[in-house]
Amino acid sequence: MKYKKFRIRNYKAIKDLTIELGNQNLIPIIGLNETGKSSILQAIFAFDCYNDKQYNGDFINFEYIKNKFENGQNPIIEAEIENINKNELTENAVDYIIEEKKEQFISESIYKNETSFNKSRYLSSIKEVLLPKIENILCDIKEDNILIRREFSINMNGVRDNKYKIFNLKIEEFDETILVNGMYEENKKFYISKEEIEQFIGETILKYLPHIIYIDDFRDNIPNKIGKKHDWYLYITEIFLKNNMDVNSFINSALSDKGTMLEDIKYELNENLADLWDKMHENRIKEEFKTVEIDLKYENEEFQFLINDLREKRENGKPRTVVFPVSMRSKGFQWFFNFFIKMKYNWKHINNEEYGSIILLDEPGVYLHTTFQTELIKILKELSKVNKIFYTTHLENMVNPKVIKINQIHIAKRKNEKVLLERITKIEDNKNLGEITPIINALKINNFPLLHFNEKVIITEGMTDKIFLEMLKEIDLLDKNIKVIPGTGVSNLSTLIGLFIGITENYTVIFDNDKAGREFFEKYKIEYGEIESKKWILHKSRDKKENIVLEDYYSDKMKEILLKYPNGIKTGLIELYYSENEENKKEFLEEIKKLYNSKQDIRVLINQIKSKLNHSY
Secondary structure, three states: OEEEEEEEEEEOOEEEEEEEOOOOOEEEEEOOOOOOHHHHHHHHHHHOHHHOOHHHHHHHOHHHHEOOOOOOOOOEEEEEEEOOOHHHHHHHHHHHHHHHHHHHHHHOOOOOOOOOOOHHHHHHHHHHHHHHHHHHHHOOOOOOOEEEEEEOEEOOOOOEEOOEEEOOOOOOOEEEEEEEEOOOEEEEEEEEOHHHHHHHHHHHHHHOOOOEEEEEOOOOOOOOOEOOOOOOHHHHHHHHHHOOOOHHHHHOOOHHHHHHHHHHHHHHHHHHHHHHHHHHHOHHHHHHHOOEEEEEEEEOOEEEEEEEEOOOOEEOOEEOOEEEEHHHOOHHHHHHHHHHHHHHOOOOOOOOHHHOOEEEEEOOOOOOOHHHHHHHHHHHHHHOOOOEEEEEOOOHHHHOOOOOOHHHOEEEEEEOOEEEEEEHHHOOOOOOHHHHHHHHHHOOOOOOHHHHOOOOEEEEOOHHHHHHHHHHHHOOOOOOOOEEEEOOOHHHOHHHHHHHHHHOOOEEEEEOEOHHHHHHHHHHHHHHOHHHHOOOEEOOOOOOOOOEOHHHHOOHHHHHHHOOOOOHHHHHHHHHHHOOOHHHHHHHHHHHHHHHHOOOHHHHHHHHHHHHHHOOO
């Protein structure tokens, strides 16, 4: 089983938002503060009831998550689940119900306190009758998909209710008199309400779905002590399991055996931690990790992660070892350790591990050095081969176009108090520069013109034009020293024009020769004067006099290549440029050369640019 999509309604500032998981495994989310980025991650995390105790239950706290703008509307998160195996789900659901209700079932027997009472045989009788009932309920699942809703509310008694609702299933109560035999035969009546059965089926499905992991850089702290009730105890249990040990057996073992088991775990912890550390920090920082050693201790029914400082220290002529909690290390190391434990010791096991986990990272790498951020994004890309990873960021290194394709990036924004999530290639022309600051910085397309003092500069209406001109530079049809600065739509070019007028004579602005392009060309001519406007370019064509845009220079072959990408010709160019498919890009560039050599309209554009950047006015 795996998640296909989520729909979030009335959760904090999110009124109604659908998240399609699709084929994209690495989903960066950028945007201004207070646009709902964190809320999106928290809502996905809150859908899984097995996460309820984490983060003090904040993400399912009705008062915390209710939508302040939708009075009376309960927060709702729906998930469409696919690849349902009905036979497997039936078995798992019945086993789960028996496990959850066994104490109540057993309490019905008059022989329950007898030493010869056989619990397993007694419960098997109930399971035998329950199995066809659950099978009959689940037979209505169509096309191996199921839709589950989790609604958060407070009932009339002031009690929180976070139950699951399953769509398109005819669920009936279980009300049966069963012949059971735990010691002697008994006729016993057992009852499970319709609502309880629905909840049990929902929880069973969640139990066998991919684990949803959430890490928040600003609120995640490494616990100093971990008892049985702490949410990190699940990871302690998994650490033992990964070492072929049982944590309960450990607790009940002799002191000397405890020491041996913890030594084995310490070795495995440090080996795995060092491997990941090396991947993120490259060989030049490899030696740094050899100065510390992670240790796991157990005392007074609590576990504690400690760090042994391996650097040699002496006091009064004697060697001295310094030991301190992980929480006393740098914020960067704490983030790294947190990330390592939650990834390596994933405690939720599913039947098909190829789907991995859904990993939600809120501002990852904030406490890491910029060099480490660059390595982290490579690690996330590698992890995304088998996991779905959502992460929010304001950091340019976390949207490095050499690692992250432009079309993968989403922008969170608020419009009329409604949270929206849009692909960066689909956002409106008048997008707020603040929203895309990480991209601008990552692409090194700074809006600080002093970096280009007295250089040749081309200002374009947007990113598509910039990419096309960069391609012309790659194949030596334009001077490689020309700096191309994209605007954010033709209506937003005034500031850029004003800045570059002041620092270089050798600049031009390229306008689409459509209605908007001509309108703003005239507007800026009035603003900056006719002499200045002679430096600018309106697209030209041999055959057409107006309504000429960049795409008019493309041959049919070029359009065919761009249509291989899902978002159309315009954004297809950006996707082509940053994609890893070098064959498509090479074919596209060869086609541009052919057009230039055959004196097509692309030559008109190139000659205009050369003329404007070498002319004195």
